[in-house]
Amino acid sequence: MMPGFLGSYQQFRKQYEGPIIKNQDEQAQDDLKRLVQPFMLRRVKKDVLNDLPMKNEQVFLTPMVGKQESLYQARAQRLIRQIQKQNDEEFQQNKLAVLAEITRLRELCCSPQLLDRGYSGPSGKIKATMNLIKDEMADNHKILLFSQFTSALAILKEKLANAGIKYFVIEGKTKKEDRLQFVDEFNSYDQPAVFLISLKAGGTGLNLTSADVVIHFDPWWNIAAENQATDRAHRIGQKNNVTIYKMIAQNTIEEKIVEMQQKKAALANSILSGNELANAVINKETLLNILK
Structure with a gap:
């Protein structure tokens, strides 16, 4: 829109990105906010959709085992x-x-x-996730579970099948017409069930408001992608409060990813009122x- 307004990318990194990201320089944040604020339009879902049910997010730390x-x-x-x-x-x-x-x-x-x-040994996260699914289904909840790894979804499919739990799946290889059919079947299914979804394949564009529990099996660097996935359930048409669980392996890189998400979200909010700063x-x- 205004090429050169913030200088070249090299100048931007030196004057704003470096000081803000590495040093949490408040003066640099204020300067950048002052420059870009006249061009920003903030649209926050909770302000636009006042009647949308609440959502409650929980970080679920899972110890590694064996x-x-x-x-x-x-x-x-x-x-x-x-x-x-x-x-x-x-x-x-x-x-x-x-x-x-x-x-x-x-x-x-x-x-x-x-x-x-x-490998035939246990996984702390798989065990904790299966226990969580059973607990939520016992309380009559339908569940969306997102993962970036289709191999993780394959393991969970096997665990769910062995436990006699009804599940649906959308992955990258799932045809478009089949996706729509699975969504309709899940939403019309009147019993607790689990929808396993590849984050990249089904993180956007689906309406799954019959579910009111969302499980993020593994964290992604970009929290916006996770939020978009959560919004498959937390959207217009949702009648219940939505609970979001982030399954995080304790004392691992996953905890650091969550820390980075939180820092970037706070930083983006302070400068761009909710719009993500360049990575x-x-x-x-x-x-x-x-x-x-």
């Missing part, structure tokens, strides 16, 4: 040593490999089975802080 914890710690420490040995140039060259390894750590937080289908560049220091 071999899962030792597998995670060994992999995390190996990655920390690898990053520490690299200078800044080497880190930039190997960043994609490092980020891929972080994804594997996040998979371990869900269950070692995501990396090794032959900070992931650097060596940031990744080490996430892993420790």
Whole structure:
């Protein structure tokens, strides 16, 4: 709209992004807010839709169990040593490999089975999630469960089937016409049930207001994506209060992701009144802080 209004990207990073993200510089925040505020239109759902039921969000910390914890710690420490040995140039060259390894750590937080289908040991998060599902269904609730990992959904499908629990699934491979059919079937089903949904495949565009419990099985860096997924249930047509559970593996990278979400949300709100600030560049220091 106004090219150059905030300078070049390099200038913006130096004057605003760096000081705000790294140092929580309040003066830089105020300066940026003053510049952009005349162009911002804030539309908050709770202000527009006053009659929308309340939502209650809870972070559900799940301890790792058995071999899962030792597998995670060994992999995390190996990655920390690898990053520490690299200078800044080497880190930039190997960043994609490092980020891929972080994804594997996040998979371990869900269950070692995501990396090794032959793993037969327990997963603290799987166990806690199944117990939570059973408790909520006993209270006659219908549940949406989101995950970024289709391999995690596959494990949960098997667990639900073995427990005799009715479930529906939408993944990336699910055809559009089938998605609409599954949504209609879930909404018209008059008993407690679980809808397993891939975050990227079904996090937007679905109306699932027959559910009033949302479970985020694993956290995503961008909290806006999680909020959009939650809004599949918390939207016009919802008659009940909505409970949101974030399943977080204790003492792992997942806790750090939640911390980052909260900091970014607070930062974005202070500057852009709810609109997300441009993502900070992931650097060596940031990744080490996430892993420790």
